[in-house]
Amino acid sequence: MLEKLMGEDSLSTFKERFLPSPFILLDRDGTLIKHIHYLHDPKRVELLPGVITGLQYLFNLGFNFGVITNQSLIGRGIATNEEVNSVNAEVSRLLLHEGISLAFTFVCPHAPSDGCSCRKPAPALGLKAIHDFGIDLSRSFMLGDQPSDIAFGHAIACKAVLLSDKLNSTSNADYNCKTLLDAAHWIETELSRS
Ligand SMILES: [Zn+2]
Numbered sequence: 001m002l003e004k005l006m007g008e009d010s011l012s013t014f015k016e017r018f019l020p021s022p023f024i025l026l027d028r029d030g031t032l033i034k035h036i037h038y039l040h041d042p043k044r045v046e047l048l049p050g051v052i053t054g055l056q057y058l059f060n061l062g063f064n065f066g067v068i069t070n071q072s073l074i075g076r077g078i079a080t081n082e083e084v085n086s087v088n089a090e091v092s093r094l095l096l097h098e099g100i101s102l103a104f105t106f107v108c109p110h111a112p113s114d115g116c117s118c119r120k121p122a123p124a125l126g127l128k129a130i131h132d133f134g135i136d137l138s139r140s141f142m143l144g145d146q147p148s149d150i151a152f153g154h155a156i157a158c159k160a161v162l163l164s165d166k167l168n169s170t171s172n173a174d175y176n177c178k179t180l181l182d183a184a185h186w187i188e189t190e191l192s193r194s
Contacts, residue, residue, distance in 0.1 A: 020136035024058050027144030028069035040079035042090035050179030055100045057184040067105040068125045075111035121151035
């Protein structure tokens with residue numbers, strides 16, 4: 001019916017804009033880039049092994065991407081918003097260079113002692129992403145290297161993958177693996193199961 005009303009081209013644009021889409025929600029430090037304590041210099045940004053191939057694999061499966069990151073160094077007065085934004089811009093630039101575009105990067109700037117509602121594992125930034133981007137949670141996944149990322153993914157009702165060098169048998173994650181490419185392969189299997 002919609003096809004007849006809108007024609008196929010405009011229908012695909014409509015779907016892209018308004019129908020819920022599958023997303024990969026990504027942590028930043030230790031997931032996309034090498035974890036450097038209180039990173040505020042874009043020159044030190046370094047993508048982790050498997051990130052580009054993993055994201056390209058997921059892109060070909062039809063996923064969109066967004067980053068949700070805790071940056072308490074702002075709240076602690078160690079770095080400015082601008083410095084953190086410049087690091088985020090460098091991450092986006094490196095990914096875009098490989099054909100991967102991030103739909104958003106959402107930052108919690110608060111220190112843990114601030115008691116905000118946007119520091120992972122609290123779900124506020126995930127709920128904002130769902131609201132702003134129409135994320136289809138049943139086909140979306142959270143990827144991170146911390147237990148708080150897993151708790152965050154579960155708090156917004158999507159499956160969560162823990163990326164870690166050590167296989168963590170105590171993790172609550174739906175899957176544990178070492179690289180983003182490993183995660184991409186598992187996600188493909190999960191999709192074929194549902
Ligand atoms: Zn916050």
